[in-house]
Structures are given as structure tokens and as C-alpha cells.
Amino acid sequence: MDGSFTLTLQIIIAVFAGITAQVLGETFKVPGIVFLLIIGIALGSDGLNILHPSDLGVGLEVIVALLVAIILFEGGLNLELRDLGRVSSSLRNLVTIGTGITLFGGSMAAHWLGEFPWQLAFLYASLVVVTGPTVIGPLLKQVPVDRQVATLLEGEGVLIDPVGAILAVVVLDTILNSEAGAMEFLTGLFLRGGIGIAIGLIGGALIGLLLKRRLTFLSEDLKNLVVLAGVWGIFGVSQMIRSESGLMAVVLAGVVVRALSVPEERMLRRFKGQLTMLGVSVLFILLAADLSIASVFALGWGSVLTVLCLMFIIRPLSIWICTIGSQLNWRQKLFVAWVGPKGIVSASVASLFAILLTQRGITGGDSLKAIVFLTIMMTxxxxxxxxxxxxxxxxxxxxxxxxxxxVGCSPLGVLLGELFQQEGESVVMIDTDPEACEKAEEANLPVMQSSALDETVLEEAGIESLGTFLATTNNGEVNLVLAQRALEEFQPPRVFAAFPKNSQAKTPANKTKVNQAFMSQIPIKIWNEYVAEGKIKLGHTVLREEGFSFQQVHLQALIRAGELLPLLVRHGNSLQVVKADQQWQPGEEIYYLLHDPRPKLLKRLSGGESSSRLALERLAEVEEVPLATPENN
Structure with missing residues (x-):
């Protein structure tokens, strides 16, 4: 078989296997790297012997370098400086103090438990100070956690990767040039970091300014490719000036481009995200296929204890020290301490170092690669x-x-705010209308008189720590735009907008969509009028197991007739806004409005509610208006 076709076939197999692994990860809701490792090893020389990355020769090193550059640029592009400000001290400590703790703690564990020579022990520890963004990102998508925790983990994963790579190169240089002293070590470390930061800032600014000029002669797709060329150009220039400074450069370039708020940022992030997915898939398959399982088993139990020590002693100690004085509670700290998986940078740099050590006649390169991959597998x-x-x-x-x-201090919005607040949940109302804001303040609700399109307003409202965003002004199209904006900028767990079913506005392209709030056959504006005029009755009911089908049918009939508007449904110990496509379940408790068209005078004479606002002292005082059951129908 022709040699060039053989190499082409190797790449084709790697791409096909990598994408298959990602599909399996998405299907089974587990990190894709698990299947990448399994499939990669299965295709390698210790498995089916189909994939031979070593046949690529120096090409493997080139592929690794260029793909890692894209991965880290995409990581920097996804970093939000506003979010980082909330965890800046902890993040700074993790990248500095935490790196030192892992370096010295990991090296001692590798030497005393894994029985590695001190030189290789330090080299191993320098490779595992990083937490891979290629693992953290997909993991946080599948396990949505508190925003503050997610920001800290994402920031650590992206920023510490180039720091760890530079540190590892400096340690390797020290091993290869044993006459180098402490001054040479520090000089190499800061020189690489400084060059990478300078090139990254300049290159990122140039890319951002180029995109902001709105060059009409460039198509949208071509702009993405221009950015790709720019990223590789930044990486190449930085590497040419000083080896291993390119990783820091591409991360800083991504951060700068994001900070400049270029018009095509969202499309650019989507394109780079797809390239990152492809790059991670190919790299892990190739590197895992090149791994010798025999070398992993040859490490013995000492190496297993080394990794366990890294996971359960060194990582928690580092997190505890680095988050002293932060606003993180003990639950958040414990989760950050638990989640520290290693990723592509550790694997790729370890593979390259194994080759370099072997070329220089230094034994232990295969063992170094084996224990790094063991660390990746276990974490x-x-x-x-x-x-x-x-x-x-x-x-x-x-x-x-x-x-x-x-958003929207309408009568209905205020009523919903009261219900949430009386349940013990935090609520913030936002509106631009002074009169509407005043009425909300009369109901003892926290109010911000401003536009919800302003990111700083939403941030001050605490959207990052609250579970629900609801836009319920009288204008359905405005509600949808507000909800889409909040979703794109802050990704709240639950996003709702009151908009008509025949709305022509497009929903977001990402997987988490804006939910249409409420099951209503008539406009929300009409319900606001009903509430303002007192033509409603607030009730709640529990959907019983017995007679559930009949209750459900009756409920849907009242909704279709425009006589009933479900507002909130209790799930566990929290209230959630009812969705337009809500599927009812037995045992759920529903809070709703019934249209009561009786005139106000007649309602007063009959002892009904006369106030235009339902001022409720306790949620338990909401009138019990049970839906029909076969027994009482």
C-alpha cells in the first residue's frame, strides 16, 4: 500500500473514531474523553493494531502543536472577564500558589510512592499541575453547577494550561542541562511567560480591531479563517522567539478578542468550538493509540497511590489554601477540590517529552508518559x-x-414576585416605568428602575446566583428579545418569556432554549388588565393520583377557554414558572389565576376581593380552588 495513503488512512481513522467517541459521550451524558481513551487504546498496538501514530513521525508533533493552539485560543475566547472578576483572587491563587503546591506535592508523591527519580518526579508534577479545559468544558455542560464554581473551574482550566506547559518545558530544560541553576530556571520561566503575554496581547488586539472594522469585502466564513490564520501566526511568531511561549500567547489573544466585543464574536466562538471539538477528538485518539498498556501496568501500585494522593490530598489542600478569604462556601470549595481532571495538554506534552528524553538517551520517558496517562484515566x-x-x-x-x-412590574409580574418572595425565594423586579416600579415597591419587592438589556443591571440584580429569569412585559416580542439576551450572556438555569404562540422571532441556536411562559390562549396584556381590575381569583390545587386524568382534562379545557392561567408549579421545595408545553404530573401543586368577570361592586357585596392587587400575607392564605374531580363534578 502506498505510504502517503497509509498516513492519510491513519488520519481518517483518527477523525472517524474521535467523532464517534464524542457522539457516544453526548449520548450517554459522560465526558467524551472517557470514550476517546477507550477507543484510542482499542485501536492502538495493544488493541486491534489498526492505528499507528508513530508512523506520522514529526508530523504528530506538528499536529499536536497546531491543534493545542486552537484549543487554548478557544478557551481564552470563552473566558468572561466580568465573571473572572468575581473569583479573581481565588483564580490568581490557583494559577500561582496552587501550581507551586501541586508541583512540590506531586513530585514528593511520585518520588516516595511511585519510586521515580527526583528529576522525573518533578517533570511529572509539572505536567499534572494543569486541569484540562477540554475536559472541564464538556463536563460543566453535562453537570450544570453554580455559576461561581463553573467560572472558577473554567478559568483555572484555561489559564493554568499554558502556565503548566511553560513550567514543564523549564523543568525539562533543567533536566537536559543539569548544570543550569536556580537563576536560569526562573529566568526561563518568566522570559517565556513574558514573551507569550506580550505577543498574545498585541496579536489579539490586531485580530479584534480587524474584526471591528467590519470589512465588507470579507464574507463571514472567510473572517473565521482569517482569525484561524491569525491564531496560528501568533503561535508561530511566539514559538520562533522563544519555544513554548506560544501557548500563553494564544490564550491571551483569545481573552483580548473576547474583551474587545467584536461583532462576530458569537459566530467566531461557535466556529472555534467546532474546531476544538475536532482537535480534541483527533489528538486524544492518536495519543491514546500510541500508549503502551504494558508500560502502565509496569508502573505498579506505587503510581496508583501517587495519583490518589494527587487527587485526595494535594488537590484539596491546594483549593483550601487558595480560597482562604474568598466568598466560596464549603460546598463550593469541596466540589472544586473534587473536580480536577487532566486533559490534552498533559497528554500531548508528556508524549513529546517521552520522545525528547529517549532521543537524549535518558531512561524513563515511557514511564513518564505512562503515569501521566494513568493520571488522566483515573481523574x-x-x-x-x-x-x-x-x-x-x-x-x-x-x-x-x-x-x-x-422583568416587567406589571400587575401580573408583581403578583408573581409576591408568590416567589412569600415562598422564601429571592426576587428582583426590573422595569423602566417609574409608576410600575412604585407599585412593585409598595408590595415590598426589591425593584431596579432600569433597562434589562443592560448587562450591568442584570449583574447587579444577581442573575448569576438566581435560578429563574422571567420577562413578562405586555410586549411579547420584547420579552423574547430580553430572554434571549439574558440566556446568551448569563446562561441562567431557567429562562422564560411571555410571548404569543405565533411569534416570528427566532429562538436561540444553542441547546438551552427560551421557554414560553404560561399556558394562555389570550394575550398576557389581557391578564394584566384582569389583575389590575380585580377580575381574577388566585387559587392553588394539588393534582391527585386518584382522578388525575379527569383533572388534567378539566384543566386543559379551562385553559383553552381562556378562563384559567397556570402561573407556578411546585417541584420539590421550589416554585417554577409554568411552561407553555408543561406536562403535568400527579402530586404537583399548581398556583393559577381564574378569570372572575363579576363587577367590582357585586364582588364587594358578596365579600370577594376588592383590591386591585392581591396583597397576601402568607402563601397558605391563597384560596383553595380545587379543580373538578369525578366525585365533585
């Missing part, structure tokens, strides 16, 4: 697969976050 499998359970146990999943930001 990904143990921490990655258990992260969802741990987050639920610590009550950190975003689905369990309570509270609401309600």
Missing part, C-alpha cells in the same frame, strides 16, 4: 463520572438554584 473516570452525583449531593446543581429576576 477523568473517577472525578468526571461522579461529578454529577457530587454536585447533587452538595446541592450545587443549577437546576436547584432558587430565586427569580422578573
Amino acid at each position: 477523568v473516570v473517577i472525578q468526571g463520572l461522579s461529578a454529577r452525583w457530587v454536585a447533587r449531593w452538595l446541592n450545587l446543581t443549577s437546576e436547584g438554584v432558587k430565586g427569580a429576576v422578573i
Whole structure:
């Protein structure tokens, strides 16, 4: 078979296997790296002997370098400086103090438990100070956690990767040039970091300014490719000036482009995200296929104890020290301490170092690569697969976050705010109308008189720590735009907008969509009028197991007739806004409005509610208006 076709076939197999692994990860809701490792090893020389990455020769090193550059640029592009400000001190400590703790703690564990020589022990520790963004990102998508925790983990994963790579190169240089002293070590470390930061800032600014000029002669797709060329150009220039400074450069370039708020940012992030997915898939398959399983088993139990020490002693100690004085509670700290999986940078740099050590006649290169891959396997499998359970146990999943930001101090919006507040959940009302805001303040609700399109307003409202965003002004199209904006910028766990079913506005392209609030056959504006005029009755009912089908039919009939508007449904110990496509379940408690068209005078004479606002002292005082059952119908 022709040699060039053989190499082409190797790449084709790697791409096909990598995408298959990602599909399996998405299907079974586990980190894709688990299947990437399994499939990669299965295709390698210790498995089916189909994939031979070593046949690529120096091409493997080139592929690794260019793909890692894209991965880290995409990581920097996804970093939100506003979010980082909330965890800046902890993040700074993790990248500095935490790196030192892991370096020295990991090296001692590798030497005393794994019986590695001090030189290789330090080299191993320098490779595992990083937490891979290629693992953290998909993991946090499958295990949505508290925003503050997610920001800290994402920031650590992206920023510490280039720091770890530079540190590892400096340690390797020290091993290869044993006459180098402490001054040479520090000089190499800061020189690489400084060059990478300078090139990244300049290159990122140039890319951002180029995109902001709105060059009409460039198509949208071509702009993405221009950015790709720019990223590789930044990486190449930085590497040419000083080896291994390119990783820091591409991360800083991504951060700068994001900070400049370029018009095509969202499309650019989507394109780079797809390239990152492809790059991670190919790299892990190739590197895992090149791994010798025999070398992993040859490490013995000492190496297993080394990894366990890294996971359960060194990582928690680092997190505890680095988050002293932060606003993180003990649950958040414990989850961050638990989640520290290693990723592509550790694997790729370890593979390259094994080759360099072998070329220089230094033994232990295969053992170094083996223990790094053992670390990746154990951290990904143990921490990655258990992260969802741990987050639920610590009550950190975003689905369990309570509270609401309600845009629109309409009569209905105020009523919803009261219900949330009386349930003990935090509520913030936002509106531009001074009169509407005053009425909400009369109901003892926290109010912000401003536009919900302003990101700083939503941030001050605490949207990042509240579970629900609801836009319920009288204008359905405005509600949808507000909800889409909030979703794109802050990703709240639950996003609702009151808009008509025949709305032509497009829903977001990402998977988490804006939910249409309420099951209503008539406009929300009409219901606001009903509430303002006192033509409603607030009730709640529990859907019983017995007669559930009949209750459900009766409920739907009242909704279709425009006589009933379900507002909230109790799930567990929290209230959630009713969706337009809500599927009812037995045992749920529903809070709703009934249209009561009787004139106000007649209602007063009959002892009904005369106030235009339902001022309720306690949620338990909401009138029990049970839906029909076969027995009482």
C-alpha cells in the first residue's frame, strides 16, 4: 500500500473514531474523553493494531502543536472577564500558589510512592499541575453547577494550561542541562511567560480591531479563517522567539478578542468550538493509540497511590489554601477540590517529552508518559463520572438554584414576585416605568428602575446566583428579545418569556432554549388588565393520583377557554414558572389565576376581593380552588 495513503488512512481513522467517541459521550451524558481513551487504546498496538501514530513521525508533533493552539485560543475566547472578576483572587491563587503546591506535592508523591527519580518526579508534577479545559468544558455542560464554581473551574482550566506547559518545558530544560541553576530556571520561566503575554496581547488586539472594522469585502466564513490564520501566526511568531511561549500567547489573544466585543464574536466562538471539538477528538485518539498498556501496568501500585494522593490530598489542600478569604462556601470549595481532571495538554506534552528524553538517551520517558496517562484515566473516570452525583449531593446543581429576576412590574409580574418572595425565594423586579416600579415597591419587592438589556443591571440584580429569569412585559416580542439576551450572556438555569404562540422571532441556536411562559390562549396584556381590575381569583390545587386524568382534562379545557392561567408549579421545595408545553404530573401543586368577570361592586357585596392587587400575607392564605374531580363534578 502506498505510504502517503497509509498516513492519510491513519488520519481518517483518527477523525472517524474521535467523532464517534464524542457522539457516544453526548449520548450517554459522560465526558467524551472517557470514550476517546477507550477507543484510542482499542485501536492502538495493544488493541486491534489498526492505528499507528508513530508512523506520522514529526508530523504528530506538528499536529499536536497546531491543534493545542486552537484549543487554548478557544478557551481564552470563552473566558468572561466580568465573571473572572468575581473569583479573581481565588483564580490568581490557583494559577500561582496552587501550581507551586501541586508541583512540590506531586513530585514528593511520585518520588516516595511511585519510586521515580527526583528529576522525573518533578517533570511529572509539572505536567499534572494543569486541569484540562477540554475536559472541564464538556463536563460543566453535562453537570450544570453554580455559576461561581463553573467560572472558577473554567478559568483555572484555561489559564493554568499554558502556565503548566511553560513550567514543564523549564523543568525539562533543567533536566537536559543539569548544570543550569536556580537563576536560569526562573529566568526561563518568566522570559517565556513574558514573551507569550506580550505577543498574545498585541496579536489579539490586531485580530479584534480587524474584526471591528467590519470589512465588507470579507464574507463571514472567510473572517473565521482569517482569525484561524491569525491564531496560528501568533503561535508561530511566539514559538520562533522563544519555544513554548506560544501557548500563553494564544490564550491571551483569545481573552483580548473576547474583551474587545467584536461583532462576530458569537459566530467566531461557535466556529472555534467546532474546531476544538475536532482537535480534541483527533489528538486524544492518536495519543491514546500510541500508549503502551504494558508500560502502565509496569508502573505498579506505587503510581496508583501517587495519583490518589494527587487527587485526595494535594488537590484539596491546594483549593483550601487558595480560597482562604474568598466568598466560596464549603460546598463550593469541596466540589472544586473534587473536580480536577487532566486533559490534552498533559497528554500531548508528556508524549513529546517521552520522545525528547529517549532521543537524549535518558531512561524513563515511557514511564513518564505512562503515569501521566494513568493520571488522566483515573481523574477523568473517577472525578468526571461522579461529578454529577457530587454536585447533587452538595446541592450545587443549577437546576436547584432558587430565586427569580422578573422583568416587567406589571400587575401580573408583581403578583408573581409576591408568590416567589412569600415562598422564601429571592426576587428582583426590573422595569423602566417609574409608576410600575412604585407599585412593585409598595408590595415590598426589591425593584431596579432600569433597562434589562443592560448587562450591568442584570449583574447587579444577581442573575448569576438566581435560578429563574422571567420577562413578562405586555410586549411579547420584547420579552423574547430580553430572554434571549439574558440566556446568551448569563446562561441562567431557567429562562422564560411571555410571548404569543405565533411569534416570528427566532429562538436561540444553542441547546438551552427560551421557554414560553404560561399556558394562555389570550394575550398576557389581557391578564394584566384582569389583575389590575380585580377580575381574577388566585387559587392553588394539588393534582391527585386518584382522578388525575379527569383533572388534567378539566384543566386543559379551562385553559383553552381562556378562563384559567397556570402561573407556578411546585417541584420539590421550589416554585417554577409554568411552561407553555408543561406536562403535568400527579402530586404537583399548581398556583393559577381564574378569570372572575363579576363587577367590582357585586364582588364587594358578596365579600370577594376588592383590591386591585392581591396583597397576601402568607402563601397558605391563597384560596383553595380545587379543580373538578369525578366525585365533585
